[in-house]
Amino acid sequence: MASRNPGGRSGSRGGGGGGGGKKSLSARNAAVERRNLITVCRFSVKTLIDRSCFETIDDSSPEFNNFAAILEQILSHRLKGQVTWFGYESPRSFWDYIRVACRKVSQNCICSIENMENVSSSRAKGRAWIRVALMEKHLSEYISTALRDFKTTRRFYEDGAIVLGEEANMLAGMLLGLNAIDFSFCLKGEGLDGSFPAVIDYTPYLKFTQSSDSISSDEEELRTLGSSGSESSTPENLGPPFIMDENSWFNKCKRVKQKYQLTLEQKGYLEELLRLRENQLSESVSQNKTLLQRIEDSDLAHKLEKEQLEYIIVELQDQLTVLKNNDLRSRQELTAHLTNQWPSPGALDVNAVALDTLLYRKHNKQWYEKSYQSLDQLSAEVSLSQTSLDPGQSQEGDGKQDTLNSVSEGCQLNTIKYASKIKR
Numbered sequence: 001m002a003s004r005n006p007g008g009r010s011g012s013r014g015g016g017g018g019g020g021g022k023k024s025l026s027a028r029n030a031a032v033e034r035r036n037l038i039t040v041c042r043f044s045v046k047t048l049i050d051r052s053c054f055e056t057i058d059d060s061s062p063e064f065n066n067f068a069a070i071l072e073q074i075l076s077h078r079l080k081g082q083v084t085w086f087g088y089e090s091p092r093s094f095w096d097y098i099r100v101a102c103r104k105v106s107q108n109c110i111c112s113i114e115n116m117e118n119v120s121s122s123r124a125k126g127r128a129w130i131r132v133a134l135m136e137k138h139l140s141e142y143i144s145t146a147l148r149d150f151k152t153t154r155r156f157y158e159d160g161a162i163v164l165g166e167e168a169n170m171l172a173g174m175l176l177g178l179n180a181i182d183f184s185f186c187l188k189g190e191g192l193d194g195s196f197p198a199v200i201d202y203t204p205y206l207k208f209t210q211s212s213d214s215i216s217s218d219e220e221e222l223r224t225l226g227s228s229g230s231e232s233s234t235p236e237n238l239g240p241p242f243i244m245d246e247n248s249w250f251n252k253c254k255r256v257k258q259k260y261q262l263t264l265e266q267k268g269y270l271e272e273l274l275r276l277r278e279n280q281l282s283e284s285v286s287q288n289k290t291l292l293q294r295i296e297d298s299d300l301a302h303k304l305e306k307e308q309l310e311y312i313i314v315e316l317q318d319q320l321t322v323l324k325n326n327d328l329r330s331r332q333e334l335t336a337h338l339t340n341q342w343p344s345p346g347a348l349d350v351n352a353v354a355l356d357t358l359l360y361r362k363h364n365k366q367w368y369e370k371s372y373q374s375l376d377q378l379s380a381e382v383s384l385s386q387t388s389l390d391p392g393q394s395q396e397g398d399g400k401q402d403t404l405n406s407v408s409e410g411c412q413l414n415t416i417k418y419a420s421k422i423k424r
C-alpha cells in the first residue's frame with residue numbers, strides 16, 4: 001500500500017506536467033542552439049585573426065568559409081518565411097532582412113549587390129554582401145545598424161532568434177575585430193552559389209583534454225592487463241601517458257609561440273603606426289611654425305606700413321601748418337602794406353592830407369585827373385583857373401561858374417570821405 005501510493009502520485013504528476021516538460025525542453029534546445037552558434041562564431045573570428053597574421057584571407061581559406069557558413073546560419077536562425085497570395089509560406093533568405101535593415105548605413109553597398117549581373121538568387125546576394133562588407137571593413141557596422149532597427153527585426157524573425165536575444169550584442173562586438181584584417185575575395189567564384197545551404201565544420205574547434213585522474217586510472221588498468229608476465233607490459237614500457245604529456249606540452253609551446261609571434265607582429269604594427277603618427281605630428285608642428293612665422297611677418301609688415309602712414313600724416317600736418325603760417329604772414333604783410341600807404345590819425349594834418357581829388361577840366365573836350373596834397377593847393381588852382389579865364393569867355397561865365405562850383409563841391413565832398421576813412 002505504501003509502495004503503491006508514491007507510485008500513483010508520481011504518475012499523476014508526470015501526466016499533469018507533460019506539457020510543461022516539453023516547453024522547457026524546447027526552450028533548453030533553443031538556448032543551446034543559440035549558445036553553440038555564438039560560441040563557434042567567436043572561435044571562427046579568432047581563427048581568422050590568427051590566420052591573417054601569416055597569409056591573406058581569400059575565398060580558398062577554410063577559416064573564412066567556415067566563418068561565412070556560421071554567420072549565414074546565425075542570420076538565418078528562426079527567420080520567418082514569406083507568405084504568398086495562396087497562403088503558403090515560402091522560405092526566405094537573410095538577404096531580404098539585410099536589404100531592408102541596412103539601408104540607413106552611410107555609403108552602403110546594398111544597391112551594388114542588387115545590381116550584380118552574375119548573382120541572381122537571394123542567398124547568393126547575401127553571401128556576396130558578407131564578402132563586400134568584410135572587404136569594406138564595415139560588417140560590424142552593418143550588423144549593429146540592423147539590430148538597432150528592432151521593428152524591422154521583429155517583422156522578419158520569430159521569437160527565440162539570435163538577433164532578438166541578448167546574444168545579438170555579443171555578435172556585433174565580436175565582429176568588430178575583423179576590421180583589422182585585409183580580405184581579398186572574388187565575387188564571381190563558386191562560393192556565391194546559392195543552390196546549396198552552408199554547412200559548419202565543427203572539427204577545428206573540438207578538443208578533448210584528458211584529466212589527470214583519468215590518466216592515472218588508465219595506468220592502473222594497463223598494469224592490471226599487463227600482469228600476465230609478458231615483458232612488453234612492464235611499467236618501464238608503459239609510455240602513452242608520458243607521450244601524451246609530451247604532446248600536450250608541445251602543443252602548449254606551439255600556442256605560446258604563435259601568441260608570441262602574433263604579439264610581435266602587433267608590436268611591429270603599433271610601432272609603425274606610432275612612427276607614422278610621429279611623422280604626421282612633426283609635419284603638423286612644422287606647418288604650424290611656418291604659419292606662425294607668416295603671421296609674424298604679416299604683423300611686422302603691417303606695423304611698418306602703419307608707421308610709414310603715421311610718418312606721412314605727421315609730415316603732411318607739418319606742411320599744412322607751414323602753409324597756414326605762410327598764408328597768415330602774407331595776410332599780415334599785405335595788411336601792413338596797405339595800412340602804411342596812409343599816415344596814422346595822430347600825425348594827420350588837414351593841410352597835409354593826401355587827397356586824390358578828381359578835377360574835371362574841359363580842355364579840348366577831355367577830362368584830366370590830378371592829385372593835390374592840400375586844400376590850399378586845390379583852392380589856389382581853382383582861383384587860378386577862374387582868373388585865367390579869357391575876357392572873351394566872360395559871356396560863358398555863368399555856365400563855367402556853375403561848373404567850377406560843382407567841381408569845388410565835389411572836391412569838398414571827397415575830402416570829407418577820405419577824412420572819415422582815415423579816422424576809421
